[in-house]
Amino acid sequence: MLSKKTKYAFHALTYLGKNKDKGAILISEISEKHNISHKFLENILLELKKAGFLGSKKGKGGGYYLIKEPKEIPLSRIIRLLDGPIALLPCVSLNYYEPCEECENQAQCGLNKVMIEVRDETLKILEMKTLQDILSNE
Amino acid sequence: MLSKKTKYAFHALTYLGKNKDKGAILISEISEKHNISHKFLENILLELKKAGFLGSKKGKGGGYYLIKEPKEIPLSRIIRLLDGPIALLPCVSLNYYEPCEECENQAQCGLNKVMIEVRDETLKILEMKTLQDILSNE
DNA sequence: CATAAAACCTACAAATTATATAGAGTAAAT
DNA sequence: ATTTACTCTATATAATTTGTAGGTTTTATG
Numbered sequence: 001m002l003s004k005k006t007k008y009a010f011h012a013l014t015y016l017g018k019n020k021d022k023g024a025i026l027i028s029e030i031s032e033k034h035n036i037s038h039k040f041l042e043n044i045l046l047e048l049k050k051a052g053f054l055g056s057k058k059g060k061g062g063g064y065y066l067i068k069e070p071k072e073i074p075l076s077r078i079i080r081l082l083d084g085p086i087a088l089l090p091c092v093s094l095n096y097y098e099p100c101e102e103c104e105n106q107a108q109c110g111l112n113k114v115m116i117e118v119r120d121e122t123l124k125i126l127e128m129k130t131l132q133d134i135l136s137n138e
Numbered sequence: 139m140l141s142k143k144t145k146y147a148f149h150a151l152t153y154l155g156k157n158k159d160k161g162a163i164l165i166s167e168i169s170e171k172h173n174i175s176h177k178f179l180e181n182i183l184l185e186l187k188k189a190g191f192l193g194s195k196k197g198k199g200g201g202y203y204l205i206k207e208p209k210e211i212p213l214s215r216i217i218r219l220l221d222g223p224i225a226l227l228p229c230v231s232l233n234y235y236e237p238c239e240e241c242e243n244q245a246q247c248g249l250n251k252v253m254i255e256v257r258d259e260t261l262k263i264l265e266m267k268t269l270q271d272i273l274s275n276e
Numbered sequence: 277c278a279t280a281a282a283a284c285c286t287a288c289a290a291a292t293t294a295t296a297t298a299g300a301g302t303a304a305a306t
Numbered sequence: 307a308t309t310t311a312c313t314c315t316a317t318a319t320a321a322t323t324t325g326t327a328g329g330t331t332t333t334a335t336g
Binding site: 027 | 309310311
Binding site for chain 3: 003004005037039040043057058059060061062
C-alpha cells in the first residue's frame with residue numbers, strides 16, 4: 001500500500017494539474033479540499049519541489065504550481081520519491097538496493113529471481129502510467 | 139516492500155518445498171538455515187498452517203510439511219495472508235476494501251481509476267507466479 | 277508411565293516507521 | 307512596515323512491525 005504521504009502527493013499533484021492555468025495555488029487550498037493536515041502537506045509539497053516537479057512563489061499571492069507536463073510525471077517517480085522502493089525485496093530494488101541479511105547466496109536464491117520478474121512487470125505499469133492518466137479520469 | 143514476515147514465509151515455504159519427501163521439518167531447522175528468529179518463525183508457520191498451506195505433527199519427530207502443490211500456491215495468496223492488501227490504495231483493494239477518508243467522491247476520483255488498473259496488472263503477475271516458480275529457480 | 281521433544285497459543289515488549297505538529301526563518305507584495 | 311505564505315529543522319505522537327516470554331498440549335520412546 002502507498003503511504004498517506006504518497007497518496008496526498010498524488011492528490012496535490014492532481015489538484016495542481018487541474019488548476020494549471022490559475023497560477024500559484026495555496027497549500028491551504030489543497031489541504032482543505034482534500035482534508036489533509038496543512039503542515040503535513042507543507043512537507044510533502046516541499047519535497048516535490050526539491051525533486052523538480054513543482055515551482056513555488058513566496059509571500060502574498062504565493063503558492064505552488066506544476067513545472068512539468070503531467071505526461072512527464074510517471075507514478076513510479078512519485079512513489080519512489082516519497083515511499084522508497086517499488087520492488088518487493090531490497091535485494092531486487094534498482095534504486096534502493098540492499099542485500100538480504102538472511103540470504104547467504106543471492107545468486108542462487110529463487111525468491112530473488114522471481115521478484116526480479118515481478119519488479120520488471122510492475123515497473124512497466126508504473127512507468128507507463130502518469131499524472132496525465134489520473135487527470136484524464138477526473 | 140514485503141514485510142520480513144512475508145519474506146520469511148516465502149523462505150520457509152521454499153525450504154519445505156525442497157524437502158517435500160523428507161516428512162516433517164523442524165522449525166529450528168528452517169530458522170537456522172535462514173537466520174530467522176525461531177519464535178518469530180513459529181508464528182508465521184502457524185498462520186500458514188491455519189490458512190491451509192501447511193500440515194504439522196506435534197511431539198518428538200514432529201514438524202511442518204507442505205500440504206499443497208507448489209504450483210497451487212500463488213504469491214498473491216501468501217502476500218495477502220501475511221501482509222494484507224496488494225492494491226496500492228484501500229479504496230481499490232479487492233480483499234481489504236476501505237473507502238478513502240479524504241475522498242469525497244470515489245466515483246469521480248482519477249487516482250482511484252488509475253490504481254484499479256495498476257492493481258489488475260499487478261495481480262496478473264502475482265497470481266500467475268507460484269511457489270513452483272521460486273523452486274524452479276533454485 | 278515418565279520423560280523429552282516439539283508444535284500450539286496468548287500476551288506482551290521493543291524497535292522502527294509513519295504521521296503530524298511546533299516554531300522560528302526567509303522572501304515577496306503592498 | 308506589515309502581512310502573507312513558503313522554507314527549514316527539530317520534535318512529538320501514533321501505529322505497525324518485529325521479536326520475546328512463558329506456559330500448554332500432543333506425541334514418540336525407553
